[in-house]
Amino acid sequence: MDLLTEHRPVNGPVVYGFLRLVRVTQARQDALVAALAEYCRTHELNLSGVFSDREATAGSSPAFTGLLDVLALPNVYGALSPALSHLGPKAVVTERVRRIEAAGSRLLLIRRPAPAPLSPIQSETTGGHRPLHASFVEGES
Template sequence: MEPITERRPVNGPYVYGYLRRTSSEARLAALADSLAEHCRQHELTLCGLFMERGAVTEVRSPAFVGLLDVLTLPDAYGVVLPARSHLGPKRIAAERERQIAQTSARLIVVRSTKPRRGDRRPVDAGPVVRQRGARDVPA
C-alpha cells in the first residue's frame, strides 16, 4: 500500500490507542509499538495511548473515560486497538463500542479475528501460494 502523501510528513488524522492489561510490561510495550507502527504505515497520528492497568470489570473505567473525553475533541478521528478483545469482556466491549460510536469516532482494529467475506483461510495463515491446478494453500 503506497502512502497517499508520497512519504511527506502530515498532521492527522488524529487517533488514540487503547490497551487492556497484559501479562507483562514487555507485552504491553510490544502492543504499544505495534499500534504506533500501524499508525505510521497508515498515515495516522497517534496522539495518546490509554491503558487499563487493572482487570476490566466495569464499562466506565478511568482509562476508558479518558479515551471518551479525548474523542470529543474536534480533531479526533478514531480509536486504534490491537484487537477487539482489548475493549474487555463481550458484554463490556459491546457497550464500549456503542459509546465510541456515539462520539462519531472510527474504531480501527489492527488485527481482526473474524475472516473477511470470501476468505477461507485463517486470518494469520500467511501469504497464499498459487499453484497451477491446485487450491490456494498457505505458504
C-alpha cells in the same frame, strides 16, 4: 513548483490507542504500544496517546473514560486497538463499541475479529460471502 504532498510533512488523522493490560509483562506492553505505533506509521495516522486499562473491570474505567473524553475533541478521527478483546471483558465490548461510535469516532482494529462460521442457509443466501460489520474499521496488518 511546489513539492508533492508525499514529500511534505503532513499530519495524518489523529487517533488514540486503547490497550487492556491486565497481568501483562513490560515487554508485552512495549510490544503492543509498538504495534499501535507501527500501524499508525503504515496507515499515515497520528497516534496522539495510548490509554491503558490495567484492571479487569466489567464497568467503566478511568482509562476508557479518558478515551471517550479525547474522542470528543475536535479533529480526532478515532480509537485504535489491537483487537476487540482490548476493549474489556466480553460482557462490556458491545457497550464500549457503541459509546465510541456515539462519540462520532471510528474504532480501528489491527487484528480482524475471527469470523463466525456460516450456516448452510446463510451460505446459500449470501453466496458464501459474509456481510460486512460496520461498527469498526478492520486493519490489514
